[in-house]
Amino acid sequence: MKIEITNQAKKWFEEEMQVKKGGFVRFYVRYGGSSPLHEGFSLGAAKDEPIEPDVTVSYDGITYFVEEKDVWYFDGHDLKVGFDDALQEPAYEYIKEASTQG
Numbered sequence: 018m019k020i021e022i023t024n025q026a027k028k029w030f031e032e033e034m035q036v037k038k039g040g041f042v043r044f045y046v047r048y049g050g051s052s053p054l055h056e057g058f059s060l061g062a063a064k065d066e067p068i069e070p071d072v073t074v075s076y077d078g079i080t081y082f083v084e085e086k087d088v089w090y091f092d093g094h095d096l097k098v099g100f101d102d103a104l105q106e107p108a109y110e111y112i113k114e115a116s117t118q119g
Contacts (some may be wrong), residue, residue: 018091018114020044020074020081024061025100026107029077034064038078041066044091044098045083054092060109 023032030036037082043065050059065072081098082093094111101108 018072018083018088018093019071019095020083021095021097022076023076023097023099026098027079029100029107030062034062036064036079040079041110042079042081043067043084044087044096045082046087052109054094055090058090058094059107060090061079062107079117 030042034042036042042066043063045061045063045065046058047061048058051057052059056086057100067080067082067084069085069086070082073080074080075081083096091111093114095114097110099110100106
């Protein structure tokens with residue numbers, strides 16, 4: 018699994034969540050809502066330091082990560098964090114990992 022963050026999404030995390038260089042953004046599973054992967058669960062984001070990170074990526078000194086306990090949610094998919102212009106918030110796209118495609 019890998020994480021990709023678009024420039025617009027990075028800007029949103031920096032401005033709206035006030036994440037600074039040296040900071041962290043955790044993507045986590047939350048109960049409620051729905052996603053293309055799991056009904057009844059959705060993805061959230063928070064400023065939080067890693068405890069047991071499984072997947073990490075850094076852009077401009079900010080580390081984005083998923084904890085080991087939440088990797089099940091992605092079910093063989095990479096996470097691409099884009100930006101929804103209409104809603105003015107991050108948009109999550111789940112892309113089947115190339116290594117697991119038939």
